[in-house]
Structure formats: structure tokens, C-alpha cells
Amino acid sequence: MINKNSWEEAAARFYGRNPLPEYGPLAPSEDELNLFGEVEGSAVLDIGCGSGHSLLYMSERRVKELWGLDLSKNQIYAAEKLLEDCKAPVRLFESPMEANPGLPEGYFDLVYSIFAIGWTTDLSKTVENVFRYLKSGGRFIFSWEHPLHSRVRLKEGALIMDQAYHKEGPYDHEAWENTAMMQQSKVSTYINTLIDQGFHIERIVEDVRLSEKDRERHSNRWYSYEKATMVPTTLIIKCRKP
Template sequence: MGNESLVLNKKSWDEVAPRFFGRNPLPEYGPLAPREEDLNLLGNVAGMKVLDIGCGSGHSLQYMDSRGATELWGVDLSKTQIETAKELLMGSKAPVHLFESPMEENPGLPLAYFDIVYSIYALGWTTDLHQTITNIHDYLKPGGIFVFSWEHPLHSRASLVGEELHFNKSYHEEGAYEHEAWHAPAIMQQYKVSTYINTLIECGFEIMKVVEDVSLTKEDRERHANRWYSYEKAKMMPTTLIIKSRKKG
């Protein structure tokens, strides 16, 4: 199933990439979620070597460049996204290294090299969470930081009907699923919050912070207004899960 999903997802992302140009990059962690200036999970990135897992159009790497990171590395499954990111990052002050590759594989990234690895709304696309987290652990220096965000596992399990939340699927059910808000055939993975946390621990990470807050300012409401991530639903449950962890050592 893993390889089939990768082929399907690569085709889907190559087709829809323009729709996601610059969508929710750092300093944003997700729709109606707190931003980096609120959370300060990355700290001072000046002088840091950073790696973006699922780098998309490159806007989060552009943000890292603006904050003084010394090396910009990115991995993305989509050829279209990598080409877009290369174009966007042509004027970067820091050197850029981009790889068209699934996150489950190492396309030639150096080991024990990076100060920070992060992934913004991409980790749920992995077909093998344990392998992906193992790879990230291998890429980081001892003491290095890994920060990721993804749609909160509860969010797609419940629908807002009037003023009530109606659960349409069991929270305990994990594995591959087709996301109803995705307009092209694609397979994502559903995991519980505990699965993300326990996988990080099993792979040698220390959990530093777990964030399930929402940000419901007028600006957030206007920027993220759509049928899937609504202000009304976000008042009742988080849209986004954000976890900061550290490689032991």
C-alpha cells in the first residue's frame, strides 16, 4: 500500500501544487493556529542549518533565510513543488539544497548534521511514520530540535452540525484514509496524538512542548475562512497539533 500511496500522492501534488503556493508557511503552523512569534518554538535560528520535511513551495525556507539560517535544505515528494521552491529561493542569502524525494527515504542528506528539522502540515502524508521519524532523528545533531505541525487528529473525525460536534469516525481508528476536503485522489495517514508522541519517544526524542491551541483573531478568521477550517468549529476543537521535540545527546 505504501508505494501505491506514494505514486498516487506524487501525481496528486504535482497537479494541485499551484493551489497551495505559499499556503500556511512559517511563521504560521496551520490554519487558525498560533504562529511562531506567539510560540517561539524554533528560537533564534541565526547560524543554524535547517531542514524542511515536505518543503512545498519553499516559503517556510524563505522565512528561515530571512531569520539568518546559514543553510537551507528541503525535501518534497512533488517535482512541481521542488521546481517552484527552487525558483522562489533563487535570491536567498543562504545556500539551498532541495531534493525531490519521499520523506520515508534519505535522498542523500547528511547525518547528524542539522540544528533544526521542521515539517509544517506535511507529516501526515508519510506512509511510514516510524521510518520518517527515524530518518529525522538521524539527520539531527545530538541536541537538535524537531518541530512539526499537522491537522489535529480529532479535526477530521468530527463535523459541526449546528452548534454540536458529531463524530463520524472513531478516534481510535488509525491508518490510511482519503481526506474528504482534498479534491484530487490522495492518501493521508490518521494517527492519534499518543501515536505521534510515542513514536517520537521510541525513536530517541524528548518531548519539549505539545500545542493544541487555536488563534481566533479577526485576521486569522479572514485569512483562513473556508468550509473545512471554520471559526465556529475551531472554537470547539483544535485545528492543528504542534509538537516540539529534541534529539537526546
């Protein structure tokens, strides 16, 4: 409930923030990585769909069906308005990602989550749900803040680790303006959780992109250019259901 209330307040501030083809701040984009490949005719599900801009991106690539879920009523409302003229059918659910609000199992060609999975209160349950939603051969692609990024601080050109990397669990992110609890998980925890649920991991991306445009956009922010030259901002994982 804390996270839901926080997102109801923050929804307008994050309208259209970092949707596909972006995966996260200062990270390579889908235009470069091509992790999704051809999606025309696919049934797709967006976990943490926010204002719907990533679903709009998918609509422009002629997917067959657009499904999404988000914790925030305000985000779902914004997504409904944004997607009301899409040719593909749109089905949106107000729900935490740890729960199945009525989504079909064994149905989707593609499930993705763009910079949202760290909001889950139960990573194992969320990944289990995703595995069930996908048909055999379906893909799951997600991005989130790299687990190292919040563990270190940049001070006078040097990185200082002031939190233990191996300490996992809920925490109040200092860059978030409202009170909310995110989840800290190690890279190995993401990987092992996917493996335990039956996924085959196909690619892991930890690269950064440091163009002049990126430098201007992220100057003096939590995801700063200077910090990104030393530690990745974003973790991206692509996997497949056998």
C-alpha cells in the same frame, strides 16, 4: 505514486499556503510561540518544503544552510525559483519523507515540517530519518492537522463524531480535491513514535487563535472558525535529540 501525482496537480493551488511563521489554520504562529528560538547560523532541513516559503522565512533569519525535500517535482521547482537569490546555500531534494535521498546524518541543528507530516506513508520511518539527520541537541518541530479534527463534524452548532478516533491508517481526506491518501494517527501515536525513536518531547501545542482576521480567512472552509471554537485544528510538537 497516487500522492505524488495528486501533488503535481495541486502544487500551484498551494503555492505559499500557510508557511512559517504560521503552523496551520487558526493556530498560534511562531511569532507568538517562539518554538524555534534563535536560528542564525543553523543548518536547517524542511520536511515537505512545498513551494519553499518556510525556507525563505528561515533565510530571512540568517540561517547557515537551507535544505528541503518534497514529494512533488513541481513544488521543488517552485521552491528553487523562490530561493534562487538567498545568500545561504540551498539544497532541495525531490523525495518522499520516508526515504533518505542523500541527506547527511548527524548534521542538522534544526529539522521542521509545517503541516506536511501527515502525508508520510510510514510515520516511524520518517521520524527515524529525522532523528538520524539531527546532530546531538538538535530540535525537531512539526505541525499537522489535529487528529480529532477530521473525526468530528459540526452540525447545527453541535459536534458529531462520525469516525472512531482510535481508527488509524490511510484515508482519502474529503477536503482534498484530488485523490490522495493521508495518514490518521492519534496524538499518543505521534508522542510514542517520537519517544521510541529516542526524542525528548519539550512542548505540545493544541491551541487555536480566533481573531476576526482568522474568522474572515477561514469562513465556510474545512477549518472553519465555528468548528475551531470547539475542537483544535492543529497539533504542534517540539522535541529534541539528546
